[in-house]
Amino acid sequence: KRSRTPSGNPEETPSWRSAPMPEGRRLKRKLKKEPGGLHASALTIQPEWLSLILAGKKTWEIRKQQCLHRGDVALMASGTSQIWGMVEIVSSSRTSWEDLLASRELHRVPEEKLAAYCSQETGGMVWALQNPRILEQPLACARKGSSINWVKIDDPTMELLNESILRVPDLECRKTAQTLCRQMRQVAEERLRTVRTEYHKARYAANVKEQSISDTIMQVSGWLIFAPAGPCQVLGLLVLELLERRGAGEGKCGCKAMDGTPTLGYWKIRGLAAPLRMMFYYKGQKFNLKAYGEDAKDKWFGEDKPKLCEKNAMMNLPYLIDGETVVTQSNSCLLYLGKKLKIDVEECFIHNHQALDQITELRNDLMKVVYGGTKEELPADMAKHMQGPAAGHLGKLEGFCKGPFLCGGQVQSADFHMFEMLDQHTVMCSELKSDFDFKKYPKLLALHKAMKEHPALSKYFAADCYTKYAFNNVMYTRFVGPGFEGAFGPTTEKLVEF
Numbered sequence: 154k155r156s157r158t159p160s161g162n163p164e165e166t167p168s169w170r171s172a173p174m175p176e177g178r179r180l181k182r183k184l185k186k187e188p189g190g191l192h193a194s195a196l197t198i199q200p201e202w203l204s205l206i207l208a209g210k211k212t213w214e215i216r217k218q219q220c221l222h223r224g225d226v227a228l229m230a231s232g233t234s235q236i237w238g239m240v241e242i243v244s245s246s247r248t249s250w251e252d253l254l255a256s257r258e259l260h261r262v263p264e265e266k267l268a269a270y271c272s273q274e275t276g277g278m279v280w281a282l283q284n285p286r287i288l289e290q291p292l293a294c295a296r297k298g299s300s301i302n303w304v305k306i307d308d309p310t311m312e313l314l315n316e317s318i319l320r321v322p323d324l325e326c327r328k329t330a331q332t333l334c335r336q337m338r339q340v341a342e343e344r345l346r347t348v349r350t351e352y353h354k355a356r357y358a359a360n361v362k363e364q365s366i367s368d369t370i371m372q373v374s375g376w377l378i379f380a381p382a383g384p385c386q387v388l389g390l391l392v393l394e395l396l397e398r399r400g401a402g403e404g405k406c407g408c409k410a411m412d413g414t415p416t417l418g419y420w421k422i423r424g425l426a427a428p429l430r431m432m433f434y435y436k437g438q439k440f441n442l443k444a445y446g447e448d449a450k451d452k453w454f455g456e457d458k459p460k461l462c463e464k465n466a467m468m469n470l471p472y473l474i475d476g477e478t479v480v481t482q483s484n485s486c487l488l489y490l491g492k493k494l495k496i497d498v499e500e501c502f503i504h505n506h507q508a509l510d511q512i513t514e515l516r517n518d519l520m521k522v523v524y525g526g527t528k529e530e531l532p533a534d535m536a537k538h539m540q541g542p543a544a545g546h547l548g549k550l551e552g553f554c555k556g557p558f559l560c561g562g563q564v565q566s567a568d569f570h571m572f573e574m575l576d577q578h579t580v581m582c583s584e585l586k587s588d589f590d591f592k593k594y595p596k597l598l599a600l601h602k603a604m605k606e607h608p609a610l611s612k613y614f615a616a617d618c619y620t621k622y623a624f625n626n627v628m629y630t631r632f633v634g635p636g637f638e639g640a641f642g643p644t645t646e647k648l649v650e651f
Contacts, residue, residue, distance in 0.1 A: 191315070194303040195227040195236050195294060203230050205261055207238045207287050213260035214280040215253070215271065216302075220245040225284075227314060229304055235291040236306075236314065241284040249276040288314075411475050411493050414648070416441040418457070419471040420449070421641060422623045423577075423634070425483040425516075426471045428569035429490060434613035435564070436494040437651040442618065445470070445644045447628070452644040484509050491566030501560040508550065508559045508567035515546035515574055523625050523632050531631045532585045539589040543578065547594050554596040557603050564604075571597070572604040577624055581632060612651070 198206065198214070205211035206228065220242055227236045248256075250273045254264065260279070262270075271277035294310045306314065417433070419426030421444035433440045445453045453470070461468045465479040472481045473489060480489045487509060491497030497505060522531070522538045550571065555561040558568045575597060582589050591598055604610065613619055624634035627641050 191239075191311075192222055192224065192226040192306075193311075194305045195229040197229045197231045197302055197304055200230045202261070203228055203237060206240055206282060207285050209285050211259070211261045212282050213256065214282055215260055215262060215267075215277045216280060217270075217278060219247075219278050220280050227306060229294065234294050234304075236288070236294055236310070237291050238285060238287045239314075240282045240286070242280055243283055244281040246279060246281075247276055248279040250274070253277060253279075411438060413476060414439055414441060416443055416474040417471065418443040418445070418474070420444065420626055421446045421645065422626055423573065423619070424625060427573045427619070427622075428566070429471060429473070429483075429486055430616075430618050431569045431572070431610060431613055432487075432490045432494060432496060432566065433649065434616070434651075435569070435607075435609050436496065437609070438494055439648065439650045441646060442649050443644070443646045444618075444622075447641045448643045484513060487566040487570060497565050498563065501563075501565055504553075504555075504560050505565040505567045508553060508565075509570060511546060511550055511553070512567060512570045512574055515543065515550075516570075518542040518546070519574070519577070520625075523630050526631065528631050532587070535581060535585050536587055536589070539578070539582065539587060543589075547597060551594040551597050554600065556596050557599055559600065564607075568600060568604065572601055575601045577634075580624075580634065584632075584635060616649075 202211060202214070206214070222242055223244075225239050225241050228238050228240060229236050250271065253260070253267060253271060253276060257264075267277075292310055292313055294304060295307055415438070417426060417429055417440055419429075430442065458468055461472060461474075461479055464477075465472075465481055467481055468479070469481050471483055471486055472479060473486050475489075475493065480486050484506075488497070488506070491505070518538060522534050526534055550559075553559065558564050559571060560567070579591060579601070581587075582591075605614065620636045621638060622634075623630070623637040623641075624632060627633050627637065
């Protein structure tokens with residue numbers, strides 16, 4: 154065959170142009186022509202990266218070539234014939250080496266592996282991903298007509314894939330591994346004990362015992378994804394391993410467990426320390442409960458405070474003593490306990506902190522009511538508070554609450570403070586015959602109920618610090634609460650064990 158060059162001269166057609174195109178190349182050429190929608194082929198990805206993509210934790214896929222397809226693509230674990238989910242490819246562009254290093258939270262590839270795969274001069278091709286979806290059950294697909302990166306999906310599997318997507322509720326499709334882990338944490342020990350095998354434990358102990366939690370997720374998920382159980386069970390197995398790590402003293406935040414037996418000091422009332430006591434009970438962490446009574450002038454101001462000021466010049470009540478660490482200020486204590494007791498999670502930090510600040514404003518306005526005026530004026534002052542500042546704060550918190558708790562499906566430190574404020578407000582309205590309608594805040598009422606019925610808090614709600622302590626300082630307040638027996642008493646110190 155002969156053709157002509159742009160100048161008109163005849164030219165021999167290169168032999169490679171007339172030769173049959175390899176199957177893999179034909180497949181790639183066909184893929185590039187598809188404008189969007191569900192791809193006719195599944196993208197193969199190493200299991201450790203596949204699990205992170207489906208979890209929504211990896212939104213950059215680094216490749217050596219660009220991808221012209223835009224739209225949904227099925228995801229297959231390399232080395233298998235199983236499709237585990239789908240993701241949407243939104244763009245493909247070359248990214249510099251510096252940007253790749255600065256964006257590890259997007260692609261999750263360690264620097265040493267990145268250096269072995271990408272050039273420092275030219276960087277790498279980044280496929281931007283979004284909208285990951287997990288199938289309820291993986292689908293088998295015959296590996297025919299495939300290249301290294303793409304596996305052509307046969308018609309029967311394509312039909313099953315479309316049916317599976319339609320059958321799975323949208324909310325379930327979009328749940329990340331982190332959300333699933335949070336939901337299963339309470340029941341993982343009972344539901345999944347029979348699923349975990351000695352092989353899993355041995356492999357975990359040998360390979361990832363000394364790694365951080367994030368590295369553990371990346372490595373363990375790589376081989377757990379091949380387990381015969383469904384995705385939820387696989388994630389549950391991972392939770393069990395992480396729970397064992399946390400039990401040994403290392404949490405997601407990388408901090409150590411509490412040093413010995415911590416001490417919580419506050420007045421012998423519920424007040425600002427009630428949420429902190431709740432957190433200790435919630436996690437079953439033994440602690441020294443120091444409650445300052447009517448002799449506080451000597452015990453607190455004369456003895457303890459001067460000594461503690463040497464370690465923390467900002468010393469006030471409440472305070473926490475954890476080994477050599479001394480923390481004061483109520484919100485700081487809540488955040489400290491949330492981290493040390495493995496209650497708070499990093500991704501909820503900002504939402505949780507904002508909620509704490511708003512709840513503090515609600516409490517500050519309540520204190521203006523309980524510590525001012527006469528007892529005869531209290532009902533009218535409380536009604537004014539509920540219709541004014543309290544309604545404003547509760548409305549903001551109702552809108553801010555994700556449900557069932559403030560930050561979503563998992564209890565955070567702000568939920569304990571929220572419970573205490575709801576508890577005090579509802580009790581005061583009941584005792585003072587206020588007709589304030591709390592039903593306008595259904596999410597907050599659901600939070601209060603969930604905390605009150607939580608099995609981990611049953612011992613707290615039976616303890617004296619909840620049932621008998623006054624709401625506020627009995628020497629100055631207009632409202633003490635229904636459980637107070639009428640005697641403030643001396644300072645006490647008690648070891649609370651579980």
